[in-house]
Amino acid sequence: MAHTLLSTLVFLVLIRVSSAELARDRAALQDFIAKTPHEGRLRWNSTVPTCQWTGVTCDANGSSVIALRLPGVGLIGVIPAGTLARLSSLRVLSLRANRLSGALPADFSSLVSLRHLYLQENLLSGEFPAVIPKLVGLTRLDLSGNGFSGQIPFAVNNLTRLTGLFLERNRFSGTLPNIAIQILNAFNVSYNHLNGSIPETLADFPASSFTGNIQLCGGPLQPCERPFFQSPSPAPTATGTRSFSSRKLSTAAIIVIATASAAVVSALLLMMIWCAMRRREEKGKPPKAPESVAARGVDPMGTASSSSKEMGSGVGEADRNRLVFVGEGGGYSFDLEDLLRASAEVLGKGSVGTSYKAVLEEGTTVVVKRLKDVAASRREFEGHVEALGRVAVHANVLPLRAYYYSKDEKLVVYDHLPAGCLAGVIHGTRGSGRTPLDWDGRLQVALAAGRGLSHLHNSAKIPHGNIKANNILLRDNPSSAVLSDFGLTPLFSSATPPPTRAAGYRAPEVIETRRATFKSDVYSYGVLLLELLTGRAPNQTTIGSEEGIDLPRWVQSVVREEWTAEVFDAELMRYPGVEEEMVQLLQIAMACVATMPESRPEIGEVVRMIEEIVSRSESTPPSDDQRLPEESA
Incomplete structure (x- = not known):
């Protein structure tokens, strides 16, 4: 009887403790949403239990909040201190694709149970958050697509349980630290301002993990050379030695130098006398007929004459x-x-x-x-x-x-072209002060690239062979964008495996044949359209939570589950009235990335369909509220 009574008392105490903990979590969430400006998509009804609120997940007993997922709900401004840090049992925090800015609160260090932290596609800034190396239980960390700057600290090694680290599309600079986390299997620092050599501990990750850092070398990138x-520069004087000008010369050395100088002067005088005598002799001879430019195998414009031969031509x-x-x-x-x-x-x-x-x-x-x-x-x-x-x-x-x-x-x-390439605009730092490429601009770039490709296919009769965002160069007017680096692939060995850096654009058959065709160009162009729509680089290590999935397959999986809105870049969702056009371009892109080459449309047909979208867009006058929203609160 006493044992039963004791068990009942313990159970009642646990219920009371659990209720108190959930009440504290509820208060923390209410403080967070009250202090964070947000759009009307997020509605937490005070009459509904906390565990049923949108984005909130509780443990099996309903006693505490263990996950908070609020992607793309329109959160704006700085994450307020003293709010989320009070969720002591929190394991998953996802605030991606909002407009959060500033630095992370220092009190995040109290989130000792946190395992997954997703803050990508915001406007966060400042140096690498000092609080993160203290969250030693983290297994996934995604800070990509923000405005973080400064160096990536060596203290990242404190996160010994980390399996995925994503820092791409920020402003990190300096050299990469020697990150030696044994179980790290996904890593990306592309499109930052890093320099120097890639540490050996990171050299096994693909080139796509480092691309966009033009001063980074070694590992999967080109060797550091x-x-x-x-520009040539004078070699520095070796440590511990003095320059030639600062050394004192011995008497014997001075005599040798003086004698050699006199000999050189004498030789020059003799040469000048001999040349003068030769000129006098030449004056008495008839003039020699000048050799024609064509006879030397060179035309007047400086190009090689068609009659010249590689060997034995006299050139x-x-x-x-x-x-x-x-x-x-x-x-x-x-x-x-x-x-x-x-x-x-x-x-x-x-x-x-x-x-x-x-x-x-x-x-x-x-x-x-x-x-x-x-x-x-x-x-x-x-x-x-x-x-x-x-x-x-x-x-x-x-x-x-x-x-x-x-x-x-x-x-x-x-x-x-000083305006740079499409990759820099789409995947560059998304911090405050940046001018994003709006929907009309992306549509115009897509059309310009399609027209350029159609010209190569139908007029020049050559495949491009290397279509990617780095090879789309911009001008002030997006409709004047140009394709670069076309037609170079035949210069390289077909036996060489396709570069990892461009693998995300390669059609399936090119991976086997190593040969570019008109249909493989259409596939690459389709991937480019998906890149414009999603804001995601096709060759990044991971997309979403799935390891190693490429961009077309990821889009297919999302659309299949009828989550089409989740596909589009968060920046595009800020422009009202363009959803239908985005879906239409998505359908065109998916037709271009069909697995079988014969199922893909011709580029001319693709251009015609995009021109129809553009013409419908231009015929509809924009409403007063169709303007670029503020980048920050």
């Missing part, structure tokens, strides 16, 4: 190893020496080579791509590149202007 375009190595302008040449008149003297900076490292912005001494700016792993012979290279240079001019295709071929270096030259 001196760039081809680098010397000095003539052949020069910068050759193709097509109209862009009106440029510089030569290889001018190019090599140019100041240059690395723009990016792509799947076929490294691109440099080169500023010549007279002020001309061009882009020089240093190709890597070229398998074509000189004859094949020159013939193919000159054919690319003859592609008819089109407003949405960036023409190739010149090339250089030698045994050790293969270069191609393009115009420089």
Whole structure:
């Protein structure tokens, strides 16, 4: 009897403790929502039990809140201190795709039970949150798509249970720390401002985990080496030694130097006398007929003559190893020496080579791509590149202007467009002060890229072969965007596996055949459309909570579950009245990424369908409330 009474008392005490804990959690949630501005999508009714509120999950006993998931509900401003940190049993916190800003509250360190923290696609800023390394129980951490800056701290290693770390699309700078978490299997720091070499502990992750950091090298990226375009600088004096000018010379050394100088001066005087005598003799001879430009295998525009041959043509190595302008040449008149003297900076490292912005001494700016792993012979290279240079001019295709071929270096030259590439705009830092690419802009870029691709397929009769957001270059008007780097894939060995960095765009059949076709271009273009719609890079390590899933399959899985709205970029959801157009473009994109090539539409048909969306959009006048919302509270 006494035992039964004791059990009953213990049970009643536990119920009271559980009720008290849930009451504290309810109060914490009410404080949070009262202090955080938000849109009307989130309604927590005070008459409804806490465990039934939207986004709230309680434990099996209904005694405490263990998960809070509020993605894309319109939360605005700073996360208030003294609110969420009071959820002592919280294991999962997801506030992704809102408009939260500022830094994380320091009292988050009290969330000792937290295992999953998802804060991606917000406006959070400041240095890497100092509170995070204290959350030693974390297994997944996603801070991507914010405005965090400064260095990634070595203290990340405190998170020994971490399996996924996602820091892409921020402003982190400096070198990567030596992160040695044994069970870490998903990692991404792409599109930051990191530099230096990738630590060996991270070298096994794919190139897509690091892309967009133009000064990062090693590991799956290109080896750390001196760039081809680098202004020479005097070598520093070795430590512990003195420069030549600061050393004292012995008497014997001075005598030797003086004697050698006298000998050199004498030799120069003799050479000048001999040259003067030769000029006098030449005056008495009849003039020699000048050698024609054509006879040397070079036409007046500086391009190789069609009659010259690779071997035995009489064209010397000095003539052949020069910068050759193709097509109209862009009106440029510089030569290889001018190019090599140019100041240059690395723009990016792509799947076929490294691109440099080169500023010549007279002020001309061009882009020089240093190709890597070229398998074509000189004859094949020159013939193919000159054919690319003859592609008819089109407003949405960036023409190739010149090339250089030698045994050790293969270069191609393009115009420089200062507005940058689509990848930088879509996946760049989403912090305050950034001007996002709105829906109309994305639609215009999609149409411009489609028209450029249609020109290559139908007029030039060549596949692009490397369509991706890095190769869509922008101008002030989105409708003037251009395709770059077209037609280069035949220069590389078909036996070489496709680059990991561009794998997210590759059609399934290209992974097998290593050969680009018109239909594989349509697949890559479809992935590009999905990228514009979702705001997600197709080659990121993970999408959502599924490991290793690519962008088309992720979109298919979400649409299949009738969660279509979850597909679209949170930035696009801020523009009213465009949902129907986004769904229409999504349908076009899904047709382009069909697994079987014969099921994909022709690019001309794709362009026509997008033009219909644009024409309907332009015929509907925007309402007064269709304006860009504020980026922050």
